[in-house]
Amino acid sequence: MNDNEYRVVWGKSGLYTLETSAWRTFRPQIDYSKCVGCGTCLLYCPLCCIGKADGRIVIDLSYCKGCGICREECPKQAIDWIKEAR
Amino acid sequence: MNTVDYLASREDLVSPGISACQGCMAELSLRVLLKCLGRKTVLVVPPGCMAGAGVGGWNKSMGVKVPCAMPQLGNSASMLAGIKAAYDLVDPDVHCVAYAGDGGTADIGLQALSAAAERKDNIIYVCNDNEAYMNTGFQKSGTTPHGASTSTTPVGSLGRGKLNFKKDVPMMLAMQNAAYVATLSPSYMADFVAKVQRAAQIKDGLVYLHILNPCPTGWGCQGSRSIALGRAAVRSRYFLLYEYRDYRFEISAPTRAVREPLDVGEFIRGQKRFAHLAEADIDEIRRVVQQRWDKLSRLAAE
Numbered sequence A: 001m002n003d004n005e006y007r008v009v010w011g012k013s014g015l016y017t018l019e020t021s022a023w024r025t026f027r028p029q030i031d032y033s034k035c036v037g038c039g040t041c042l043l044y045c046p047l048c049c050i051g052k053a054d055g056r057i058v059i060d061l062s063y064c065k066g067c068g069i070c071r072e073e074c075p076k077q078a079i080d081w082i083k084e085a086r
Numbered sequence B: 001m002n003t004v005d006y007l008a009s010r011e012d013l014v015s016p017g018i019s020a021c022q023g024c025m026a027e028l029s030l031r032v033l034l035k036c037l038g039r040k041t042v043l044v045v046p047p048g049c050m051a052g053a054g055v056g057g058w059n060k061s062m063g064v065k066v067p068c069a070m071p072q073l074g075n076s077a078s079m080l081a082g083i084k085a086a087y088d089l090v091d092p093d094v095h096c097v098a099y100a101g102d103g104g105t106a107d108i109g110l111q112a113l114s115a116a117a118e119r120k121d122n123i124i125y126v127c128n129d130n131e132a133y134m135n136t137g138f139q140k141s142g143t144t145p146h147g148a149s150t151s152t153t154p155v156g157s158l159g160r161g162k163l164n165f166k167k168d169v170p171m172m173l174a175m176q177n178a179a180y181v182a183t184l185s186p187s188y189m190a191d192f193v194a195k196v197q198r199a200a201q202i203k204d205g206l207v208y209l210h211i212l213n214p215c216p217t218g219w220g221c222q223g224s225r226s227i228a229l230g231r232a233a234v235r236s237r238y239f240l241l242y243e244y245r246d247y248r249f250e251i252s253a254p255t256r257a258v259r260e261p262l263d264v265g266e267f268i269r270g271q272k273r274f275a276h277l278a279e280a281d282i283d284e285i286r287r288v289v290q291q292r293w294d295k296l297s298r299l300a301a302e
């Protein structure tokens, strides 16, 4: 590609992505026996990597930075904090 | 639809992996902003944490799934006004949005912003206020609060943090009759989303959204605490949530709900940038917080 070409990318290819999951020292894990599905963690995750699937709240760990906001904000203390083995 | 289901159903238009710090609220606010505005958006992101974190892309890749350009630090509003004028010929419904830091807004870009308000350019100018020039190493900006220690207002034998008070940019824009002004906090998501949705509907002039985004690295606190800090900022009336439209101020629900405000000290403690403050210094901040609340209450009562 010519250096002068300006490219607007609308998909995953060509999207700048950093493997931020490597930053984690701990990872969040939802304890479904305590989770009431309120979605507070989904609202506040700075990466928006918490979603809903089949009515359940699920965390996609592919880029999760392990900031701990989901765990801190969960009103039911339903998020376990698991040390990453490195 | 409730806020959780709404946000879960919207497309995240920011790259999943950008290098904003753990717990950075500027990242959350940007993602939610673009979720609400959708793909018919053109973005400008001046130098600052968000551009540096990859939102503006690197080399030939993009950091967002909408067109994005990086203006200079001081000319976001004027560059965006030009982009808007061009889009108006093609499709006036394209949202032309700036996501600029407080340094790029309150100091360096203020003249361009004020001129855009004067011209009634129909752009959406969003100030990501993390209360300092964070990307270049925590230098004091116009919106840095009184007393905060930064790399240019250090604490030592002479210095005691910033001497002056926080510049009130949203109030300035309201006094200049921008078409719509709102203050937002990511800790109050329903209010945040409603204001962005309202902003998207405004067609008669400049829209100015001012977001207080806690910055764990610059403020000196745990990344996991940034939502809680944003909440304390609102509950203590350190940061007031309101809207301005059609010559009227309206205090927003989360701020209206504060009957017994939290002591500002609760917001200040737990942040390293304020660690040196004595009770008398905190009293100064309390005084200004009270004055700003009194002023807003009077304006909203009119």
Ligand SMILES: Cc1ncc(C[n+]2csc(CCOP(=O)(O)OP(=O)(O)O)c2C)c(N)n1
Residues within 6 Å of the ligand: B047, B048, B049, B050, B072, B073, B074, B100, B101, B102, B103, B104, B105, B108, B128, B130, B132, B133, B134, B135, B136, B141
């Ligand atoms: C005219 C000009 N002066 C200085 C800089 C260097 N610079 C790049 S980013 C930045 C910090 C911007 O701070 P702010 O707008 O608050 O955004 P933040 O990094 O806090 O998100 C500075 C000073 C520049 N790019 N242009």
Ligand code: SF4
Residues within 6 Å of the ligand: A028, A044, A045, A046, A047, A048, A049, A050, A059, A063, A064, A065, A066, A067, A068, A069, A070, A071
């Ligand atoms: S730890 Fe942080 S980044 Fe990871 S899922 Fe929780 S809130 Fe999101």
Ligand code: SF4
Residues within 6 Å of the ligand: B019, B020, B021, B022, B023, B024, B025, B026, B027, B049, B050, B053, B130, B134, B135, B214, B215, B216, B217, B218
């Ligand atoms: S320095 Fe602050 S604003 Fe910048 S990326 Fe880190 S947390 Fe976000």
Ligand SMILES: [Mg+2]
Residues within 6 Å of the ligand: B101, B102, B103, B128, B129, B130, B131, B132, B133, B134, B135, B141
């Ligand atoms: Mg800043």
